[in-house]
Amino acid sequence: MLLPSSPAKNGSALLDTIQSPADIRQRPISELEELAAEIRSTIIATVSDNGGHLGPSLGVVELTLALHYVFNTPYDRLIWDVGHQAYAHKLITGRRDRFHTLRQYQGISGFPKLSESEYDTFETGHSSTSISAALGMAMGKDLKDDPRLAIAVIGDGSMTAGMAFEALNQAGHLNKRLIVILNDNEMSISPNVGALSSFLSRKLSGRTMRRLKDHLVERLGQLSNVGENILTVLKKSEESFKSFFTPGMLFEALKFDYIGPLPGHDLVDLIDTFETVRDTIQGPVLIHVLTTKGKGYSFAEKDPGTFHGIAPFDVASGKKKSNGKKIPSYTDVFGDTITRIGRTNDKVVAISAAMVAGTGLSTFAETFPDRFFDVGIAEQHALTFAAGLAIEGFHPVVAIYSTFFQRSYDQIIHDVCIPNLPVTLAIDRAGVVGADGPTHHGVFDLSFLRIIPNMVLMAPKDEEELRHMLFTAIGHQGPSALRYPRGIGEQVALTEELASLPIGKGELLRSGDDITLLPVGNRVHPALRAAAGLEKLGIQAAVINPRFIKPLDKDLICQWAERTGRVVTIEDNVRQGGFGSAVLELLSRCGLSGVKTSLLAHPDRFLEHGPQKTLWRNSSINSVAITEAALRLMNQ
Numbered sequence: 001m002l003l004p005s006s007p008a009k010n011g012s013a014l015l016d017t018i019q020s021p022a023d024i025r026q027r028p029i030s031e032l033e034e035l036a037a038e039i040r041s042t043i044i045a046t047v048s049d050n051g052g053h054l055g056p057s058l059g060v061v062e063l064t065l066a067l068h069y070v071f072n073t074p075y076d077r078l079i080w081d082v083g084h085q086a087y088a089h090k091l092i093t094g095r096r097d098r099f100h101t102l103r104q105y106q107g108i109s110g111f112p113k114l115s116e117s118e119y120d121t122f123e124t125g126h127s128s129t130s131i132s133a134a135l136g137m138a139m140g141k142d143l144k145d146d147p148r149l150a151i152a153v154i155g156d157g158s159m160t161a162g163m164a165f166e167a168l169n170q171a172g173h174l175n176k177r178l179i180v181i182l183n184d185n186e187m188s189i190s191p192n193v194g195a196l197s198s199f200l201s202r203k204l205s206g207r208t209m210r211r212l213k214d215h216l217v218e219r220l221g222q223l224s225n226v227g228e229n230i231l232t233v234l235k236k237s238e239e240s241f242k243s244f245f246t247p248g249m250l251f252e253a254l255k256f257d258y259i260g261p262l263p264g265h266d267l268v269d270l271i272d273t274f275e276t277v278r279d280t281i282q283g284p285v286l287i288h289v290l291t292t293k294g295k296g297y298s299f300a301e302k303d304p305g306t307f308h309g310i311a312p313f314d315v316a317s318g319k320k321k322s323n324g325k326k327i328p329s330y331t332d333v334f335g336d337t338i339t340r341i342g343r344t345n346d347k348v349v350a351i352s353a354a355m356v357a358g359t360g361l362s363t364f365a366e367t368f369p370d371r372f373f374d375v376g377i378a379e380q381h382a383l384t385f386a387a388g389l390a391i392e393g394f395h396p397v398v399a400i401y402s403t404f405f406q407r408s409y410d411q412i413i414h415d416v417c418i419p420n421l422p423v424t425l426a427i428d429r430a431g432v433v434g435a436d437g438p439t440h441h442g443v444f445d446l447s448f449l450r451i452i453p454n455m456v457l458m459a460p461k462d463e464e465e466l467r468h469m470l471f472t473a474i475g476h477q478g479p480s481a482l483r484y485p486r487g488i489g490e491q492v493a494l495t496e497e498l499a500s501l502p503i504g505k506g507e508l509l510r511s512g513d514d515i516t517l518l519p520v521g522n523r524v525h526p527a528l529r530a531a532a533g534l535e536k537l538g539i540q541a542a543v544i545n546p547r548f549i550k551p552l553d554k555d556l557i558c559q560w561a562e563r564t565g566r567v568v569t570i571e572d573n574v575r576q577g578g579f580g581s582a583v584l585e586l587l588s589r590c591g592l593s594g595v596k597t598s599l600l601a602h603p604d605r606f607l608e609h610g611p612q613k614t615l616w617r618n619s620s621i622n623s624v625a626i627t628e629a630a631l632r633l634m635n636q
């Protein structure tokens with residue numbers, strides 16, 4: 001049987017004595033290895049119960065200990081990019097007692113939080129922000145004449161985003177004291193992609209290598225003072241040639257000192273290097289550290305993609321603790337449907353921004369490798385790249401989580417919607433997502449997309465409607481978006497045929513003369529349940545599934561609003577500017593401002609982490625709350 005490869009000898013006896021990094025600094029370095037083993041066991045045990053980002057956190061245990069050992073945290077600012085790897089950091093910065101509540105409702109967050117600890121210096125969740133934030137802090141401390149250090153820890157995946165390079169570019173120019181640790185495990189969520197990733201691991205293609213080699217040998221040969229030995233060595237060996245091209249060249253060109261690559265699980269080496277950097281380097285420096293994602297838990301080391309972020313699992317077998325048969329999620333249905341459409345429509349191309357499995361695109365990618373593109377963590381580029389493909393006659397489907405689409409807002413407006421290009425946004429994880437919390441809830445997309453001219457915006461009531469909406473979107477000759485939630489669907493039967501839905505037409509699901517319920521997307525079924533309950537109380541509720549948030553079905557909605565005189569809108573989105581606001585605008589346009597309305601939606605504040613059901617209840621958008629809102633409106 002495979003077990004964690006380095007179980008702690010004494011449970012968590014040593015870890016239990018650590019209240020803060022100051023306690024670690026008192027210890028001999030020789031004890032830190034046992035501490036690392038205890039931290040790993042604790043992380044594995046907790047994540048196996050609660051779910052969470054296991055692989056990223058296991059990979060940086062030694063790095064975390066070495067950083068807190070050498071640098072004077074929290075005075076020195078330590079910024080974790082994405083923040084999904086900060087579990088060891090949490091365990092040694094005063095949160096050991098609460099660690100069992102990780103990612104649970106009202107428990108500690110899975111990401112750094114300013115409100116949780118003074119050691120969490122920046123809030124993260126979205127990637128590639130750490131260098132910018134650290135540079136801002138470095139600049140701020142200089143302006144205040146404060147000698148504290150700023151240290152950003154960024155993964156090789158996160159380093160692929162433009163934002164990281166924008167920050168490096170400015171940092172090299174400013175020449176401020178800034179430490180960037182590049183945590184290179186050759187993995188994003190899936191294996192890292194792109195030219196940068198090949199460069200970091202020096203896996204330049206044979207062709208590139210030969211071309212560069214021939215060029216360099218020729219140029220050096222023209223110089224009279226180059227020794228014969230260098231030329232012979234270069235000519236003979238590709239390996240020795242490769243060593244001329246180190247990953248450091250890239251960062252040195254950006255005016256960073258480069259140190260590495262270092263073995264990232266060797267505490268002595270890490271501590272020694274960090275001390276040298278701390279004591280000697282005054283400008284920007286990048287330390288390249290090589291780590292293993294999932295280090296210390298054999299299942300996670302072997303399958304880092306699955307164990308990147310995992311639901312509760314059994315430690316001994318590495319298997320997910322799921323009960324019963326696998327129910328298809330919205331994501332699964334999206335993935336099957338786009339693959340099916342791709343078989344008959346060779347103009348369909350799919351784009352992911354480093355979330356291939358998460359967005360359900362793995363099968364499409366395997367089936368149509370030439371028509372699939374993983375652009376890395378580059379949501380802005382993904383949209384403009386899609387626009388380019390659309391200009392060439394393709395229909396790109398860009399599948400990104402709602403929260404990460406926020407990064408590409410200008411590209412959606414400027415590059416897709418103004419030229420009215422046929423690009424489909426497949427917006428996964430729309431609505432509240434659960435344990436990842438406020439950085440990841442997708443509760444703004446209805447508000448920010450419905451205001452863009454040319455955009456067709458829809459939300460399916462179930463996984464069956466999702467299929468037809470995708471088909472409709474791909475048949476549409478302009479920009480379109482469909483948003484669907486995280487998790488399983490309504491478990492409805494899936495029909496064989498795919499149908500094109502009339503754009504801007506909703507469906508009346510239930511008639512009733514007393515009140516109109518207008519739920520959108522995943523709120524349709526709760527509204528139907530509420531209508532059934534209201535009927536038992538003698539209230540006849542009409543239920544309309546608008547299907548399209550833009551354009552809205554003016555005739556259907558205004559007709560029923562006028563007939564019943566009361567409308568309740570329900571959405572898994574913020575109230576501000578959302579679907580309910582769109583309905584109010586429509587009622588005003590139809591001269592129906594006198595209709596009594598109640599807008600059920602998320603409030604104007606960032607929502608905490610917790611199960612989706614809890615968050616829907618808290619925001620009063622579940623079926624009980626819909627019933628109560630309808631009753632209140634009836635009594636007005």
Ligand SMILES: Cc1ncc(C[n+]2csc(CCOP(=O)(O)OP(=O)(O)O)c2C)c(N)n1
Nearest residue numbers: 056125126127155156157158187188189354
């Ligand atoms: C802007 C943005 N896009 C996508 C993601 C989803 N995401 C979270 S972690 C991750 C991979 C990060 O890889 P890396 O930085 O190398 O860290 P590792 O998990 O390998 O430690 C991705 C794509 C995100 N958090 N933010």
Ligand SMILES: CC(=O)[C@@H](O)[C@H](O)COP(=O)(O)O
Nearest residue numbers: 082084125309358429436486
């Ligand atoms: C840290 C991050 O952004 C991702 O790992 C995210 O947590 C994945 O979310 P899902 O579990 O919904 O795919």
Ligand SMILES: [Mg+2]
Nearest residue numbers: 155156157187
């Ligand atoms: Mg990585």
